[in-house]
Amino acid sequence: MILIIGGGIGGLTLALNLHRAGIRCQVFESAKEIKPLGVGLNILPHAMRELSFLGLESNIAKDAIETRDVSFYNRFGQHIFTETRGRFAGYEWPQYSIHRASLHDVLMKAVYDRLGSDAIKKGHRFKELEQSNEGVVAHFNTEGSCPGVRTYRGCAIVGCDGIKSVVRSSFYEKNDPLIYSGITMWRGITKWPPFLSGSSMVYAGWLETGKVIAYPISKTDDGMHIINWLCEFYCPPRNPKGDWGQKGRIEDFIWSCKEMTFSWLNIPEMIKAAEVILEYPMVDKEPLKKWSFGRVTLLGDAAHPMYPRGSNGAGQSIIDARCLADNLTSECDEVTAFRKYESDRRPKTSAVVHANRSNPPDAILREVYERTGDKPFKELNDVISVDELEALSDQYKKIAGFKLEAVHNNKSPM
Ligand SMILES: Cc1cc2nc3c(=O)[nH]c(=O)nc-3n(C[C@H](O)[C@H](O)[C@H](O)COP(=O)(O)OP(=O)(O)OC[C@H]3O[C@@H](n4cnc5c(N)ncnc54)[C@H](O)[C@@H]3O)c2cc1C
Secondary structure, eight states: OEEEEOOSHHHHHHHHHHHHTTOOEEEEOSOSSOOOOSOEEEEOHHHHHHHHHTTOHHHHHHTEEEOOEEEEEOTTOOEEEEEEOGGGGTOSSOOEEEEHHHHHHHHHHHHHHHHOTTSEETTEEEEEEEEOSSOEEEEEEEOSSSOEEEEEEESEEEEOOOTTOHHHHHHOOSSOOOEEEEEEEEEEEEEEOOOTTTTEEEEEEETTTEEEEEEEEEEOTTSOEEEEEEEEEEOOOSOTTOOTTOBOOGGGTGGGGTTOBOSSOBHHHHHHTOSEEEEEEEEEOOOOSOOOBTTEEEOGGGTOOOOSOSSOHHHHHHHHHHHHHHHHHHSSSHHHHHHHHHHHHHHHHHHHHHHHHHSOTTHHHHHHHHHHTSOOOSOHHHHOOHHHHHHHHHHHHHHHTOSHHHHHHSOOOO
């Protein structure tokens, strides 16, 4: 029995992969009740590929928007670059924009359907572990019907307990701080009319003066869209704890986008109509030199917390889950499987952590901002060529593993 600590995106995807491989597992989640927390995220084709193999694509599609294109603008609304995405760009798998809670719900229902009603033990907060040559023991503080302390035994532990992982801190108690990027993000959702192609993702502005990202994540019955938006800029740390649920205040950031009243989207008006505003610091941690300790390993944000930019936080955890399940299937013991999983995934995800710091997918906007000195341009070609724009976009795709050839060449699950 594999003990999965954390029933977030990575933990649940791992449970589904292990079930498919015929490996027994049990998920432990600290939350007593799963609430629809967070806002939107993107599932890129490399992650959708794995979710499709798990038979989840049609359920995801029910409450998501299939992204058609991504467009970049400067803060004056001048168009810089557009590229198609997912199936519209020739991938076999789509790109979806979705509320995190909807994705989580699809995964959770699939886990209950396939693994049974007791597959997720809620109200179980992991505290500490022990291991020997024979197996592992995990200790939990429990809430709910039988509050107290509970202990479970298994053959291995996978820490999927997110950016503040307690499993990780069992091995890295010291010198493992959250590192603030200097950027704070305000995120929210607003019911608003469709814009551009109706399934476009847009990036506008740059971090020195204020950058906005907006994309639809679902449709409403009256023809409107639920738009996920994000407004971010450089500022001193405000919420360094990295709490996904922290409420945000419009007066703290609306000034940064007040002139982004584009003909195709009035950004300040859309933000003023928000149903939810959250504030989150862009934080990550230094990539680790080791994730696997005998019968214990890490997955997702617990292993490689990264800035939530480039749509890779959820995606990389989904890919980790497939890789870990494949190794547990092909190796005859957990220790070897964990070592092999780590040697495949650690260098790749460390590269994404670094790319998200220095060469994110919207580096295009930084280039144009710097070359124009934050002024409107007359001819884009005088500032940057189409070849350079494509090269910048391709560079991130290559590092994050979602270049078309890489996604298509990857083998099907074992
Ligand atoms: C409430 C919440 C809201 C989020 N909102 C967004 C968002 O809007 N946009 C975005 O891009 N990303 C968001 N994220 C982060 C995003 O889900 C992750 O970056 C990504 O999906 C990687 O998934 P993960 O499974 O590694 O981590 P997570 O999805 O963070 O899952 C970790 C899970 O472990 C549980 N857990 C933590 N500590 C313990 C413990 N001691 N014992 C047992 N269980 C524990 C948590 O409750 C959580 O369910 C959010 C995460 C959370 C937890």
